Amino acid sequence: MAEQFYTVASDSETTGEDKSQASFPDVAVGIDIGTSKCSVAIWNGHQVELLKNTRNQKGMRSYVMFKDDTLSAGVTGGAAKENAHEERDILSGSAIFNMKRLIGRMDTDEVVQASKTLPFLVQTLGIGVRPFIAALVNNMWRSTTPEEVLAIFLLELKALVEMHLKHPVRNAVLTIPVAFSRFQQTRIERACAMAGLHVLRLMPEPTAVALLYAQQQQQLVHDNMGSGIEKIALIFNMGAGYCDVAVAATAGGVSQIRALSGCTAGGEDILQNIMRHVLPNFDGIYAGQTMDRIKSMSLLRIATQDAIHRLVSQESVEINIDLGNGHMVSKVLDHSEFEQVNRAIFDKCEKIINQCLADAKLVPEDINDVILVGGCSKIPRIRSLVLGLCKKEVSYKNIDALEAAVSGAALEGAIASGVNDPSGSLDLLTIQATPMNLGIRADGDSFAAIIPRNTTVPARRDMLFTTTHDKQTEALIAVYEGEGERAEDNHLLGYFKITGIPAAPKGAVDISVCMDIDAANVLRVFAGVVKPQGPAIPPFIEVRMPTLDDGHGWCGQALAKMYGRILDLAVLPKKLQP
């Protein structure tokens, strides 16, 4: 790929100070890159403003077109050309979309497997490496990566913002799904660095909405002279790629995230289910990307997508398509059939809502407001499901479902950039929480959670461990993130060794492993001996996580196989923790 299409910034820029040191007014912009649509917003000195592209759109398609040896992203949608990109062009194999679904995933991931029927090329080997992705350019498949695609997209987005603001843009707050692992977050930061953007914060989407809600509640108190009573909101966000839930307690401009929960279920999954439902031999027909099949698939995709949209306001819809080669689809789809086909997805949504309420130690009656955001929140079944679980008749009305996340990100950008507003509109704070457990492998293949899920950020926790062998002088610290009881069920973030442990009988030496998450969500792990038996104490080790460049699945297995037993640690019993 030609270098001139984007600027490669060095990694060190992504570790710069949180606060800007530039001479011009450098307020961080808010960016919401959805799986299917993206938007960008900024604090304009008085309020949050969503920026529009040259086609007067606030929501811009999330894709990059690689056709004809030139690149253009969905930010402008090829508006500079005589023919703007049509839906059929985007589905022709020459465009890469769904990059947010693909970024940072291994080829054993079910999301990647489901993406193999997309019009662009996705190849997997099933051994835990990153998938091979390519776009159709001049009748050839040209390889790329989701990070590159995202960087190209961000570059065009950055140009759009700078054109609006008339000055360079340096810092950004981006929204991410709750289910994003730290590894995926580093991929996002890498793509931003390529585009010349420094990530000030990565904000889970429902917590961005919580910040917007906090501002509105504060405004309400201002206007009505009401008391600053605490309000509990359940925020449900479902877009094309992800589903997230958060419970936030809000009072006096402070929004405290009590619980977070997320999963990979979204509109894309619903679309795939319906396509397979109306065309039972879908996978057989579309195995292997030939020109005819890609074209046929795009017809089916467009028709099915249109049907799902119409089903929001209609009782039933007809789908009639001639796919060529003798394949016809002629079907009437109603609500009950739609819900039956997607039952597994709705069950997933229900599960994370219940988990979120349980984690927050709340019952539905404690919820004051239910906020539904994201494109899929318009689906009647979704609305009735969420409102039913929260025992509410109506959802909160004052937040736009498609603009909420990016507005919250822009607010956070202003706050974290140190902007002061005399009217008090920015006297706000979101107290974040970690969505996943963080810990290390210990006691064989067990996962010892040091920072549990929903811990308030910034956080610093430690745990004591001890040796498992007599005269053991080294220990492997393998850091994982996730919900599984076994370490291997979770995401491996990185590893390092503690050396110089005093030779002593097993269990005689105390080893402390401390994890620190700062406000920018940077994770650092400190580990070392704290109860020396010998004359000298080796220095503590500090490691910023993740250290892995790729999420290779077999890396964790190799570490466990080679070092899992001889460099193992055991968790000290609770009563012996400091």
Next chain:
Amino acid sequence: MPHLAATPPTSSAAAVPAAGRIAFRRPWNTPQPEALRLRLRLRARGVRREDGGGVRTEEQEQTAPRTFYDLLGISADGSPDDVRASYRRLALKYHPDVSPPGAAAENTRRFIEVQEAYETLSDPSRRASYDRALARGVCRLAFSGRRSQSHHAYYHYQEQEEGSGWRRSWEDQIAELKRRSVAKDSEENLSWGARMRRRAEASAAE
């Protein structure tokens, strides 16, 4: 495209004092009974906390909070609403998102302390255990930047309560009764559910 070389991890100012604190913990040369060792260790740590370890200025030393209540700036009979309001006020003051850049490291440490105090005092069963420990003069300085210390202190309260009930004097009982009569909210918070949770936590501790 070639992969960008990873930058070596850089130390942060906030990390160094904590790492130093951990690395230079006082060793115990002679074996001691477990309960006594835990108690001594905790007390010794409190003493060092009082010294400030060079992190706090002279002025801060004199006004350093001694209990979670002092840290949150509320009285010992503050209501749950008082606890939450105080927490929000201090969060707006110390959270790094709203801190001046130069004070971010120190304020992050304070925020973590405030968070720990809030978590203890906003959970009725943990608050009750903490109050009983305070009444006996044990674990007065029972907070630090590390969660597990508070965790341990909590289990320590449970241990004391279960193992040494017969040692509680009638003065302690009178003080307890006075505290309960004054703090009605606290008494109401000791609901059946709270007691069940405490017992479940106690059984989990053993």
